[in-house]
Amino acid sequence: MISSVLPTYNRAPIAFASGAGSWLTTTGGERYLDLGAGIAVNALGHAHPRLVSVLSDQAARLWHVSNLYQIPEQQRLADLLVAETFADTVFFTNSGTEAAELAIKMVRKYWHEKGQPDRNLILTFEGAFHGRSTGAIAAAGSEKMVKGFGPLMPGFQSLPWGDHDALRAALTDQVAAVLIEPVQGEGGIRTVPDQCLKGLRDLCDTTGALLVFDEVQCGMGRTGRLFAHEWAGITPDIMMVAKGIGGGFPLGAVLATENAASGMVAGSHGSTYGGNPLGCAVGAAVMETVADPAFLAEVNRKAGLFRQGLESLVARHPDVFEAVRGQGLMLGLKCRAANTDVVNAAYAQHLLTVPAADNVLRLLPALNIPDEDIAEALTRLDAAAAGLTP
Numbered sequence: 371m372i373s374s375v376l377p378t379y380n381r382a383p384i385a386f387a388s389g390a391g392s393w394l395t396t397t398g399g400e401r402y403l404d405l406g407a408g409i410a411v412n413a414l415g416h417a418h419p420r421l422v423s424v425l426s427d428q429a430a431r432l433w434h435v436s437n438l439y440q441i442p443e444q445q446r447l448a449d450l451l452v453a454e455t456f457a458d459t460v461f462f463t464n465s466g467t468e469a470a471e472l473a474i475k476m477v478r479k480y481w482h483e484k485g486q487p488d489r490n491l492i493l494t495f496e497g498a499f500h501g502r503s504t505g506a507i508a509a510a511g512s513e514k515m516v517k518g519f520g521p522l523m524p525g526f527q528s529l530p531w532g533d534h535d536a537l538r539a540a541l542t543d544q545v546a547a548v549l550i551e552p553v554q555g556e557g558g559i560r561t562v563p564d565q566c567l568k569g570l571r572d573l574c575d576t577t578g579a580l581l582v583f584d585e586v587q588c589g590m591g592r593t594g595r596l597f598a599h600e601w602a603g604i605t606p607d608i609m610m611v612a613k614g615i616g617g618g619f620p621l622g623a624v625l626a627t628e629n630a631a632s633g634m635v636a637g638s639h640g641s642t643y644g645g646n647p648l649g650c651a652v653g654a655a656v657m658e659t660v661a662d663p664a665f666l667a668e669v670n671r672k673a674g675l676f677r678q679g680l681e682s683l684v685a686r687h688p689d690v691f692e693a694v695r696g697q698g699l700m701l702g703l704k705c706r707a708a709n710t711d712v713v714n715a716a717y718a719q720h721l722l723t724v725p726a727a728d729n730v731l732r733l734l735p736a737l738n739i740p741d742e743d744i745a746e747a748l749t750r751l752d753a754a755a756a757g758l759t760p
């Protein structure tokens with residue numbers, strides 16, 4: 371008989387009852403050290419006192435009014451995002467996949483309004499992940515996600531990873547946009563080198579294609595800058611954000627320049643829940659915390675500490691691990707053992723990690739993880755690896 375919850379997930383047999391910082395406690399009272407942070411969502415850890423207080427205050431005041439009215443909390447978060455980024459304007463969603471939908475619609479509408487409605491091809495990259503809507507699976511185009519769900523939405527071409535010639539050949543002046551994760555998350559913590567992001571920006575400037583970054587996973591301080599593309603010193607025309615921006619509350623956003631957003635007018639897009647007072651009040655508290663240069667400096671310092679520890683772990687367990695990859699606190703261990711075996715060995719050490727494609731183990735701790743928890747995580751990873759060494 372089918373389970374009462376649609377069986378679309380392979381869940382570990384663990385259930386948590388509470389959390390604090392980088393620790394989770396199961397319903398049976400066992401403590402786990404959390405290096406997954408709800409897949410890069412709990413950017414400030416669990417039950418962060420400021421977020422709890424902002425959420426409870428807002429909950430006692432007002433949850434939802436709809437976008438028929440002004441929403442001061444939404445306005446405030448939009449102003450913060452515009453002040454801290456390339457963007458001139460922001461639309462709020464409840465998830466990453468909804469952000470992908472709007473990004474795609476915005477691109478299409480842009481060219482429609484420019485009198486080139488046939489200019490609707492969006493280039494994407496192998497290994498990409500942009501969400502689970504019909505549009506987002508068509509965009510990413512991975513066999514695993516699209517099989518059985520056809521006919522797929524047309525208008526996408528997936529390019530091989532890191533193939534500059536293929537990109538140059540495909541990026542004609544008929545291409546509407548290029549959609550890329552500056553650091554692939556699900557794809558296995560694969561960082562696009564700064565030089566390549568710069569080159570991509572140049573190519574888009576030459577052909578007029580809009581450059582769309584999916585920073586759903588790598589954004590909001592994860593790589594040690596507020597947004598990952600800042601490392602490359604360039605900006606996109608449109609950017610998708612979600613995961614960390616709500617600190618655990620479902621929240622996403624599409625950020626855009628005035629030009630890229632110029633096709634979007636009253637009635638061209640909407641969302642009942644998007645930008646609700648609860649989510650935006652929490653999002654503003656997350657933004658104020660994470661955008662602080664002192665906070666980001668700490669992320670980078672902690673990342674250095676963690677990375678150094680991971681490098682020596684790789685050296686100590688060459689049969690289990692191959693290399694460290696990633697940036698900031700978006701780290702991956704390329705495994706020699708099966709990454710799922712490493713995830714399970716880590717469970718046995720009461721340590722939570724996340725598998726990714728390319729046989730990578732993802733380490734996405736809370737951005738404010740204390741140094742002693744990093745040290746403890748390394749000890750537990752070492753024990754997990756020791757158990758796997760043949």
Ligand SMILES: *Cc1c(COP(=O)(O)O)cnc(C)c1O
Binds near residue numbers: 468470584585587
């Ligand atoms: C998680 C993710 C998404 C989808 O976000 P959901 O909130 O799960 O819809 C899109 N893009 C990237 C890069 C992601 O990591």
